[in-house]
Amino acid sequence: MRYFTFYFLSLLFLLSSCSSKIKTLTVRSFDELSENVTSQRVPDDFKSTCREALNYAPDLDYPLEYYQHEVEINVHFLDAEKGKFNFERSEGVKYFKAMMKNAIMRLRVNEKMRLPEGNDTPVLPANYTYVLADMETEVGRSPFAFHKDQELYWFLNKGKNRNNSDRRVLEKYVQDKDQVLNVFIQPTHPDSVASKTYTVDITGIAMGTSVKLAGIYELGLPAWRHATNLNHEIAHVLGLSHSWYRNDGCDDTPPNSNCWSATGRAPCEGPVSNNMMDYNSSQMALTPCQIGKMHRNFHKINSKQRKLLIPLWCDKDETQSIVVDHDRQWLGSKDLMNDVVVKSGKTLEIYCRVSFAEGRKITVEPGATLKLYNAHLHNDCGDNWKGINIQSNDNESGKIEMYGECKIENVQ
Numbered sequence: 498m499r500y501f502t503f504y505f506l507s508l509l510f511l512l513s514s515c516s517s518k519i520k521t522l523t524v525r526s527f528d529e530l531s532e533n534v535t536s537q538r539v540p541d542d543f544k545s546t547c548r549e550a551l552n553y554a555p556d557l558d559y560p561l562e563y564y565q566h567e568v569e570i571n572v573h574f575l576d577a578e579k580g581k582f583n584f585e586r587s588e589g590v591k592y593f594k595a596m597m598k599n600a601i602m603r604l605r606v607n608e609k610m611r612l613p614e615g616n617d618t619p620v621l622p623a624n625y626t627y628v629l630a631d632m633e634t635e636v637g638r639s640p641f642a643f644h645k646d647q648e649l650y651w652f653l654n655k656g657k658n659r660n661n662s663d664r665r666v667l668e669k670y671v672q673d674k675d676q677v678l679n680v681f682i683q684p685t686h687p688d689s690v691a692s693k694t695y696t697v698d699i700t701g702i703a704m705g706t707s708v709k710l711a712g713i714y715e716l717g718l719p720a721w722r723h724a725t726n727l728n729h730e731i732a733h734v735l736g737l738s739h740s741w742y743r744n745d746g747c748d749d750t751p752p753n754s755n756c757w758s759a760t761g762r763a764p765c766e767g768p769v770s771n772n773m774m775d776y777n778s779s780q781m782a783l784t785p786c787q788i789g790k791m792h793r794n795f796h797k798i799n800s801k802q803r804k805l806l807i808p809l810w811c812d813k814d815e816t817q818s819i820v821v822d823h824d825r826q827w828l829g830s831k832d833l834m835n836d837v838v839v840k841s842g843k844t845l846e847i848y849c850r851v852s853f854a855e856g857r858k859i860t861v862e863p864g865a866t867l868k869l870y871n872a873h874l875h876n877d878c879g880d881n882w883k884g885i886n887i888q889s890n891d892n893e894s895g896k897i898e899m900y901g902e903c904k905i906e907n908v909q
């Protein structure tokens with residue numbers, strides 16, 4: 498009994514000493530923090546930080562912040578009503594899956610840039626992948642639809658009957674076009690395939706959130722040969738331009754002669770580009786700026802690219818936290834699944850929009866500082882998060898400083 502009393506008393510002491518030691522103030526709105534708003538404005542150097550592509554390039558040191566995004570795709574095979582110019586269902590499904598698997602592998606292994614010569618451009622993973630999405634098809638729900646359409650089945654990207662930019666096939670068959678990237682696989686017109694003067698190309702075009710691909714069935718090549726064309730056209734949808742031009746918005750993709758391969762003669766004496774957004778035999782390299790551009794679109798509220806993603810940021814992850822244990826600057830928008838903890842003595846600066854999954858929170862430990870510069874903290878899933886917990890002990894308190902126009906929304 499004596500032991501029990503002692504144990505009970507010391508437990509009580511422990512509990513009360515803990516609760517008096519750390520106090521927590523939860524911030525749900527910034528109105529109550531008006532004294533934390535500094536008169537200083539956001540420094541000019543950081544005015545455009547949320548729009549800089551490089552601020553969205555994946556940083557492998559922080560996998561919880563830069564996780565792989567998943568683009569939903571479905572696939573339509575077009576064929577004539579009479580004759581066979583494209584795959585049957587079973588062979589088409591198998592062929593496309595092989596092509597997609599190879600394309601995903603190429604996004605993951607990304608290759609070093611060959612241009613400019615002697616460059617030290619970092620090699621980062623593209624950090625996005627493709628996931629098949631079901632739609633209504635002739636056999637029920639499936640990611641693969643097979644359409645017979647005498648008028649719209651074929652594709653030509655040159656000559657007088659060129660129809661590559663004709664939207665009718667998309668308008669007729671597209672499904673879930675705001676949520677799913679629709680891939681159309683069309684054969685080159687059989688009359689052109691039969692013509693001795695026509696060269697059948699591996700080709701395609703991106704239009705809105707759809708892509709058309711051609712040269713697949715009729716060339717009879719192994720599936721992996723079409724993987725880079727799939728990646729190229731999808732990258733157009735995700736926001737990339739051709740990179741041989743000067744104005745593609747990236748300093749790390751030098752203008753070039755867009756040579757297919759090195760011939761030893763000008764202008765293709767070599768080395769030639771291996772960038773995915775040039776036309777070359779490799780198409781294996783994406784630069785940090787190109788990857789950043791696509792991820793900037795993924796993080797832009799209401800962008801067409803964001804709507805094509807599975808919203809992984811709406812799945813809360815309670816098993817681990819993002820621990821800020823050295824000074825950090827978050828210079829681009831983020832969509833987080835985890836709690837964030839700013840450790841004592843450290844500073845986290847947030848410059849853009851950050852979405853927190855349901856029930857997540859930021860903890861600012863005693864002696865830690867959270868600086869907000871035009872920051873917008875919210876939940877982009879129609880749920881609530883738990884706001885900012887500012888902790889204090891007998892000696893010191895966590896601090897918040899706000900610069901410019903900051904917003905906090907959707908807090909429980």
Ligand SMILES: [Zn+2]
Pocket residue numbers: 729730733739
């Ligand atoms: Zn292109």
